[in-house]
Structures are given as structure tokens and as C-alpha cells.
Amino acid sequence: MRIVIAGGHGKIAQLLERQLSDAGHDPVGIVRNPDHTKDLEAAGARALVLDLEKTDVDTLAGHLDGADAVVFAAGGGGSSGAERKLTIDRDGAVLLADAAEKAGVSRYVLISAIHTDDFDPARATLPAADDDVMQVYLRAKSEADADVRKRAFDWTIIRPGTLTDEAGTGTVTVGTRVDSGEIPRADVASLVATAILEGTAVRTQFEAVSGEIPISDALATIKY
Template sequence: MRIAIAGGHGQIARQLSTLLAQGGHDPVALIRNADQEADVVAAGATPLVIDLEHCDDSELAEGLTGCDAVVFAAGSGPGSTPERKLSVDRDGAILLADAAVQAGIRRYVLLSSRGADTYDADSDDIFQIYLRAKSEADAAVRGNDQLDWTIVRPGSLTDDSPTGKVRTGAEVEGSIPRGDVAALIATLLATGAGVGKQFEVVSGEMPIAEAVAAL
């Protein structure tokens, strides 16, 4: 499969690209900075320079031509403004969904956050705005009946070595290595499992392949 990954220079995205390439797939890393091209090529992906905050769905759809699936792994990052939490984490995910539909792509995996729906709508705290952005993006994708979507909500992300084992559920607490999140998404894409499912995931005792098959 040819799989476009928004936020292709991120840590999870690059690990995902490597796993997909090793599995015989063709990852395409959507990046907004051409200086990042060498990094994503080294991870096994083909770079596509496009800025989700400064393009429309038609332009993005053109870039997605020939892809079989899309992954939203983009984020505004630490220290970003409240405005960018909404323009990247929410609007970028919705833009990718709209562009995927235009390009005739049904499979969409959205990387969200544990506890996204618990945000305080009256708060101006940056983390609450981040959760709101994720929650609203998730809701928009869930409501798109032209997509075969899966929404992955990991717990606190770490740089620990991946264990290959996870725990999933509607609500779970804990942390998870970025490498295990990448492996989980790769398994979802390779197997086609998890369509129409939204779940939280943290480190656990179940092998990723079994956890994905049980969704």
C-alpha cells in the first residue's frame, strides 16, 4: 500500500515510515519544511512538501493521488500557541479527511490523545485547548461516512524502548513508548482491522497483533 502520513517528520511518523517500508509498503511523508526531506528519506519514506496550514483540500487531494490510506500524525508541538493547536491538531486532521475523500481514499487512521473528550470548554489553559482540538477533530472524522476510520488515543508518550505489548480500552491510564504507537498503527494499516473503532492505548501485557485483532 501507498500510505500518506501527515506530520511525517514527527517521531512516531518516522518510526511508522520505517516499519511500513520494512513491511513492503510505500510511505509518503507529508512535511512542511524541505529541510526535513533527508530525515524522512532515511526513515524509508518519500517526502511530499506541503503545509497543512496553508493549503486547501483540493491541493492536498492532488498530493494524495495514488495513495491507499492516510495517517494523521501531525501536531503543533510543545510551546505552540492556542491558535495553532486548533489550526494544526484540529483543522489539519479535518483537512486531511476532506482531501482523502476527494482523492478517493477511504482508509484513515487518526492519532489523537487519551482523555480528549474530557476538556474544559471554558478554560484557556493550553492543554485544555489541545484536548479540545483533538476531540473536535475526532468527532469530525467519526462523522464522515465516506471514511473507514480508526482513532487511536495513546496515553503519555515516552521515548522508552518499545515492548510490543499494549492495553486498549475506552478509557485506560498510563504511558506508552512512541515505538509501540507506531507499531500499532502499522498493524492497523496492514491488517485492515479497527475500522470504525476509537480506543485509548497504553503499555500492557497483550501483544500488539492480538490487541489489534481483538478490536
């Protein structure tokens, strides 16, 4: 399978690329910095140099032609301002969805965030004070999720808890809503890869933290 990943140089994305490559698939990571190409190649992926904030639907759709699935793993980053939470975390996800529809890609996986619908509307507006940036981030994720849920393609929205760099355990707790907790980035990557390769959790949105259920089994329990 050819799987195109927006935010291809992110930590989850590189773990996902390695998993997909090791399984014999063809991951393509979208990056805006050409210097990141070597890192993607080391992870077993091909790089597509493209700035999501400076491209358009037609251009992006052209690069998605023939893809079996797309993954949105991009983000403005912890040091970015509130504005980029909207232009990347929300608008980038919507742009990828528009391009996927235009290119006829039937599978879309969006990495979101746990409890993102709990944002405070009064604090999630621009301009935002420093201590309100997280509220804008949660708003951006929530609005991106809502847009993707309206689409006709086979979408999956994964809302992980606090991300860590610990080794993956291969076991999780998932549900429409779960208590706050941590989850290794490697396990989030495995959730994405398994959902795509096994065709599970289609047209579902769920939260995920570390737990005791094997990832494949956990995804199989999520109702379509």
C-alpha cells in the first residue's frame, strides 16, 4: 500500500513510516524542509517536499493520486503560536481531506488529541494569551475532527492521551471517552498502521491511552 503521511518528520510519523516500511508497504512523508529527506529515508520512507500552509487542494491532490490511504500527523508544534494551531492543526487537516476526496483516496486517518472537545470557547479565540494557546489547540483539533466526520470516505480519528517517548507496549485502552493518561508515540503509530492495514475502526472516533488490550483486538472492538 502507498500511504501518504502529512507531517512526515514528526516523531509519530517516523515511527509509523518505519512500521509500514518493515511490513512491506510504501510510506511517503510530506515535509516542508528538504533537509528532513534523509531522516525519512532512514525511516524507510520517501519524502514529498511540500508546505501545507503554502499549497492548494489541486496541487496536493496531484501528489495523492494512486495513494491507498492518507494520514494527518502534522502539527504546529509546542513552540508555535496560537495562529499556527489553526493554520496547521485544523486547516491542514481539512486541506488533506479536501485533497484526498479530489484524488479519490478512500482512507483517511487523523491523529487528534484526547478530550479535545472540552476547549473553552471564550479562551480559544485569536489573539490568544500565552496561557490560552492550549485552548486554541484543542479548538483546532476539535474543529478538524468535526470536518472529517462529515466526509464520505472511510475516516478514522484517533485521540491519544499524553504522548511519551517510551517504548511501545502494543497494548492500549480505547473508548469513545477514556480517562486522561499517557501513551507511547510508538503505540499511536501502531494504532494508525493497524487500522489501515487491517481495515478496522472505519468511520469511528476514539480516545486511546496505555492499557492491557492488544492493539489489533482493541481496534476490532470499536463499533463502526
